[in-house]
Amino acid sequence: MSGISRRSLFGLGAAGVAAAGAGAVAARVLADEPPAARPVSSSSASDAVPFYGRHQAGITTPAQDRLHFVAFDVTTTERAELVDLLQEWTAAAARMTQGRDAxxxxxxxGAPEAPPDDTGEALGLPASGLTLTVGFGPSLFDERFGLAGRRPPALADLPAFAGDGLLPEISGGDICVQACAHDPQVAVHAIRNLARIGFGRVTVRYSQLGFGRTSSTSRTQATPRNLMGFKDGTNNLKLEDTAMLRDHLWAAPGDGPAWMDGGAYLVTRKIRMHIETWDRAPLAEQEAIFGRDKGEGAPLxxxxxxDEPDFAKTGLGGEPVIPRDAHVRLAHPTSHGGARLLRRGYNYVDGSDGLGRLDAGLFFMAYQRDPRRQFVPVQQALAATDPLNEYIKHVSSGLFACPPGVVDASDHWGRALFA
Structure with a gap:
């Protein structure tokens, strides 16, 4: 790979009426809703992902095409108000994921004199595979709500990584919600309505739209490409990998507090790509950086x-065919004691900057059993020596504990945490 730095050459070139509560109220509302709230589209039922279950949907669910991710800061200081909000959110999520109004x-x-119970932009649209996944950030476990003693050890703050350029205003957050769907309007509608319901109790800290999933979470899906043109997440954990999901994804009894049993930990990273610089790099250099063929995605x-990479294979001059600092080598499970991640990343394009360069890249999301043993060592290795760092910059970071699923209409997000 060329030692010339191509970056140095080309681097210049909302308020509203809250939804019905959870528990018995949610069960009654779902069973006996007024005709105006019933879904318009007859295809929504067949397009819906079940909301209730042992684990939250939106983790191993086959990755949908679109993302709307949001991080909230909690503004209320009343524990009871926060619990009420989580109940209301759960009832709304159970409805929206099935193609119903919020x-x-x-x-x-509703009454003409009152704001509607739903914003209306998804009227007539099917469920579009919508999933809503919630997580709790480290900052929620402070003195405000009496949760300090319930913070899981695995929810330890991420260390600083070499080369990070994190922006605090788009990092962190008390609570996150990941909305994934095949229709961007359905995903945006879901987040918009949760924010509306939360008015006065939470504020949006930051949000991110994503398109073109960059990972497959099922063997029924083809591996997608990132904006650099390479297949991404080939070694990703898959829905069908039952034993590995048990070992690498789901929190188990004894890992930490019981309220997280069956949950998972989410790491998010917004990674801006220097697209214009990358586009001028020779193909051979691009492939050497990734350690993969750009066309097929095969290891070199x-x-x-x-095909399993052969890291011992050498070529001319006895040098490894897959360079020692290739991305695929540094991130491979064999370099980290077998640690694996379940990735659900998305491409993003947020317009362009004042010099006409695309503000674009990858919104990385990875679920795991313990970030201290999975994401952190992998990212430390990548941050230290990955030549891809010449073309990317991490600008946002988040860490969230995503509890197990909502069992039925009497349950709600975070119930065991606040019990």
Missing amino acids: GAFGAVG TGKAEF
């Missing part, structure tokens, strides 16, 4: 994408 009376069925020692 509230019992919907966008057009193989012919097909899922």
Whole structure:
């Protein structure tokens, strides 16, 4: 790989009426909703992902095409108000993921003198595979709500990584919600309505739209490409990997507090790509950086994408065919005691800067059993020596404990945490 720095050459070139509560109220509302709130599209039921279950949907669920991720700061100081909000959010999420309106009376069925129970932009649209996944950030476990003693050890603050350029205003957050769907309007509608319901109790800290998933979470899906043109997440954990999911994804009894049993930990990183610089790098250099063929996604020692990399194979002059600092080598499970991640990243383009360069890259999301043993060592290795760092910059970071799933209509997000 060329030792010339190509960056040095080309671097210049909301308020509203809250939704119905959870528990018995949620069960009654779901069973006996007014006609105006019933879904318009007859196809929504077949397009819906079940909301209730042992684990939250949106983790191992086959990755949808679109993302709207949001981090909230909690503004209320009353524990009871926060619990009420989580109940209301859960009831709304259970409805929206099934293609229904956020509230019992919907966008057009309530009193004309009051704001609607739903903002209305998803009227007539099917569920579009919508999933809503919630997580709690380290900052929630302070003195405000009496949760300090319930913070899981695995929710330890991430260390600083070499080369980070993190912006505090788009990092962290007390609570996150990940909305994934096949229709961007459905995902945006879901987040918009949760923010509306939360008015006066939470504020949006930051949000991110994503498109073109960059990882496959099921073997039924083809591996997608990132904005650098390479297949991404080939060695990602998959829905079908039952034993590995048990070992590497789901928090187990004894890992930490019982309220996290069956949950997972989410790390988010917004990674801006220096697209214009990358586009001027020779193909051979690009492939050496990744350690993979750009066309097939095969390791440089193989012919097909899922061929196992042969890190011992040497070429001319006895040098490894896959360079010692190649991305695939540094991130490979064999370099980290077998640690694996379940990735659900998305491409993003947030317009362009004042010099006409795309503000674009990867919104990285990875779920795991313990970030201290999985994401952190992998990222430390990448931050130290990955030549890809010449073309990227990490500008946002988040860490969240995502509890187990909501079992039924009497349950709600965070119930065991606040019990």
